[in-house]
Amino acid sequence: MSWLRRHDPNLMAVRRAARVMLVACLGFYFCRYVIDAPAMAPYALFGAVALGALSQIPGTPMQRARTLLAVLPVxxxxxxxxxxxxxxxxxxTAxxxxxxxxxxxxxxxGPRLAGLAAGMQLLYILPCFPPFDPGSLPSRLLGVTIAIVLLAIAEVVLWxxxxxxxxxExxxxxxxxLAGCLQAVADTWAGDPTGRDRLAALLPEATEAAEALRPSRLPPLQRPASAGRRDRALSxxxxxxxxxxxxxxxxxxxxxxxxxxxxxxxxxVRRTAECTAAAAAWLRGDGPLPDTTHVAAALTEFRVARMNTDPSGLPPDRLRLGALALALGEWTKTLIFAIRISAGEQPGHPDPTPESARPGPFWYAYRKTPALYWHRLRENLTPRSVAFQGALRLAAALAVARLLAGELDLSHGFWVLLTILTVLRTSAAETRSALRPALxxxxxxxVVAALLLIGxxxxxxxxxxxxxxxxxxxAAGPLLGLGWSQALFTLVITFVFAQVTPVNWRLAEARVLDVLLGAAIGVLIGLFAWPRGGGGELHRAASTFxxxxxxxxxxTVAVMANGQQPGAAMPHARLTGQLADASFALYQSERHPPASVDWQAxxxxxxxxxxxxxxxxxxCPAGGLLPCVEPLTALSSDVAERYAAVSAALSRxxxxxxxxxPPLELSWPTNLGQDLYIIADxxxxxxxxxxDIGAIRGRPEGLDGLRGRVAQLADGAS
Structure with a gap:
């Protein structure tokens, strides 16, 4: 028992296995022995296996139960x-x-739909094999209904x-x-001698809390990754x-x-700290929903104060702190707005983003949920999307398997397709690693099944x-690995068919041959269809981003310095960023040797x-910085070239x-009045x-390297 507690602390695997077992056996025995419906019994059992064992449904027990009932028509x-x-x-096959x-x-x-995919595949695979018997359809549908309804009840009432x-939370x-850190900054600037020490003490804790939001630190089913408004806003x-x-x-x-x-x-900064503290209180359920009015008023007052302070003749370093504070306030306003959207609030005005610059940062707040899901489907309908690649790879493997199973007249051909669902991974290397334990x-x-049948x-x-x-x-799959899971599942299938139709030891032989065929198809498809998986696509997607x-x-510099009209750069960057994030999410689900690239950074x-x-x-107003166009253009070109150099290395x-x-040493004017503030920003x-672009090789540790470590958390992929 101590071993089990170490490997499954909350007995999650055992709880789930027990629920599926009870539902599957109850449905199977009721159909087979109580009402004597042999055609219904396998569907009552495999329906529970499909949506209870092969599917991963996120959420609370009640949410999982509602999801099961919602997919019943599908x-x-x-x-x-x-x-x-x-x-x-x-x-x-078609x-x-x-x-x-x-x-x-x-x-x-989103995770809810992705978690259901494997199980839903099995619901088509099982009946698509002979015999062709439309008359048995009502029995099959009733068997699946029994399984799903019982499973939904079990999710809530059985462990x-x-x-x-x-x-x-x-x-x-x-x-x-974060609010505590900002309050310490404001206290330091106000003359509190303990402020800087408090900030240094708070930053490691804040860093760890921010680390907990990393996608790589969260199970896939708990990431806010759905196409809905709430998850987009939380992300x-x-x-x-x-x-x-x-x-x-x-x-x-x-x-x-x-x-x-x-x-x-x-x-x-003090008022941004108050706003972030109010936002944290609402997120914890301890306070009212925060409003952007407070931080918007603080930003207006700061800009008025800057406007009333002539910066002429001042060196640029004396303007840096104000520029950082302004950026802090703007992003706090963005944070509050996103939290309000996640709470279900509908913005009361059209998207203020200019037509030429759309989609804006909160474009999704102005669309209905069905439109958001349709947009997610359309934007990934490209060979460069890892979702498209994975779906096409799996569909091709399953179709080839169904064709061969039919042409070879395999008696239990659905095992071939079930093997593909088990072993086919997102890359050829991952598929090969799963192949040996499965076989x-x-x-x-x-062998054990054959001995039992011969007896x-x-x-x-x-x-x-x-x-x-x-x-x-x-329970063996999560606790002992794929090999034990496959061995015991083979016995499960043998015991099921032994109660439905007459069988002999050749059932075990057919199982081995079908698994070998399915494994061969999975390996070949994995080799020919995007064999690098998330790693290969991540290089390309990150390079494009x-x-x-x-x-x-x-x-941006051309718009603000020369007054140029915004072009397509921003919308295109948002789209490539979404594809890069998707590639990174897939990459994290695979096993890789230590990478020389910090992909998060x-x-x-x-x-x-x-x-x-x-x-x-x-x-900031567009244009008006003509006297400073030359150094600004030089600085932006220098930064852009750094990005391009890393992009080229990733691409190849x-x-x-x-x-x-080293950074460019440039001469900056000091006689531009209020425009100096914009230049500082x-x-x-x-x-x-x-x-940021120079920090992608590693992550400094310790308090001296805290800046590099925490900066890698800022604005990470979601």
Whole structure:
């Protein structure tokens, strides 16, 4: 028992296996022995296996139960199509390809849909094989209905799993820690001698809270990754919170002495701390929903204070702190707005983003939920999307398997397709790693099954042994690995068929041959269809994203310095950033040797360029910096070239630049009046980008390297 507690602390695997076993056996025995419906019994059992064991449904027990009941009509459609298309191999194969792609591809809509994909595939696979018997369709549908309804009830009443910590609560902890850091900054600037020490003590805690929001630190089913408005807003709020923490670290290393707008900046940071604290309280369920009015008023007052302070003749370093404080306030306003959207609030006005610059940062807030899911499906319908690649790879493998199973007249051909669902991974290397344990386990289980069948055991023994083998088999996968899972599942299938139809030892032989065929198809498809998986696509996607970010850098300076009209750089960068994030999410689900690239920091560099540009273009007037066009253009070109150099290295899978050149030494005018503030804002943004792109080789540790460590959390991929 102690071993089990170590490997499954909350007995999650055992709870789940027990629920599936009880539902599957109850449905199977009721159909087979109580109402004597042999055609219904396998569907009652495999329906529970499909949606209980093969599917991963996120949420609380009640949410999982509602999800199961919601997909019941889809299950009816899949079973019906499989039954009606089984009249010919060609029709069943065509249906397998179309439905296999569709069921897998819609998983791009979020973890809930993705978690259901494998189980829903099985609901078509099982009935799409002969015999062609439309008359049995009502029995099959009733069997699946029994399974799903019982499973939904079991999720709530049979050893329900403890609810995971909500993402909103994790975000509240990070935002609350950030509020403490900002308050310490404001106290330091106000003359409190303990402020800087408090900030240094708070930053590690805030860093850890922000680390907990990283996608790589969260199970896939707990990430806010659906296409709906709420998850998009939570993801945006998370990225903004990490970005704010990175800027708080910048303030930690910024000398406030001599800053020309120190009193106004102190007031602005203090009020942003109050706003973030209010946001954290709401996220924890301890306060009212925060409003953007307070931080908007603070920003207005700060700008008025800057306007009333002539910066002429002052060196640029004395303007840096005010520029950082302004960026902090703008991103706090963005954070509050995102949190309000996650709470279900509908903005009361049209999207203010100019038509030429759309989609804006909160474009999704102005669209209905069905439109958002449709948009997610359309934007990923490209060979460059990892969701599209994965769906097409799986559909092709399943269709080839169905065709061969029909042409070879395999007696239990659905095992071939079930093997593909088990072993096919996102890359050829991952598929090969899953292949050996699957084959060894299947052969071992088949040998035991053959010995039992040769012995001529009474079917009653199989009925008694089925629940025990099923319980151990469903728990073995997470606890002991794929090999044990396959071995015991082979016995489960043998015990089921031994109670439905007459069988002999050749059933075990057929199981081995079918698994070998399915494994061969999976390996070949994995070799020919995007064999590098997430790793290969991530290099290309990140390279494209950084190239787009470089264009954003150049365009932003051209807009603000020359008054040029915004072009397509920003919308294109947002789209490439979404594809890069999707590739990174897939990459994290695979096993890889230690990488020479810090992918989190790489995507950070792109997201920082996009988000910083949004804030600058929105808050600063376009044009008017003609006297400073030359140094600004030189600085933006330098930053853009750094991005381009890293992009080129990623594109060719080559080594990253050994080192970045030192920052440009440029001469800046001091006689431009209020425009000097805008120049300071631009310089802070460009300087931060240069640091970000230079930090993708490693992560400094310890308090001395805290700036580099926390900056990598800022605006990370979600």
């Amino acid at each position: 299950a009816w459609v899949l079973v019906s199509l499989g039954t009606l298309l089984s009249f010919s191999t060609v029709a069943a 249906g397998m390809f179309l439905l296999g792609f569709t069921v897998s591809y819609v998983g791009v809509g 329900p799993d403890p609810s995971p910590t909500p993402y909103r 994790k975000l509240g902890a990070a935002v609350g820690a 945006s709020a998370s990225g903004t919170a990490r970005l704010l923490l990175g800027r708080a670290v910048d303030l930690f290393f910024t000398d406030e002495k001599g800053s020309v707008t120190l009193p106004a900046a102190t007031d602005l 060894v386990g299947t052969v071992g289980g088949s 001529g055991i009474d079917p009653t023994v199989y009925a008694i042994a089925l629940p025990i083998v099923m319980l151990v088999g469903f 950084l190239t787009s970010a470089a264009d954003v850098v150049r365009e 790489t995507l950070l560099a792109g997201h920082h360029a996009v988000r910083g540009s949004e804030a600058l273009v929105r808050s 899978h080559g080594p990253l630049p050994a080192s970045m050149p 631009l310089r802070v943004w460009l300087g931060g980008l240069a640091e």
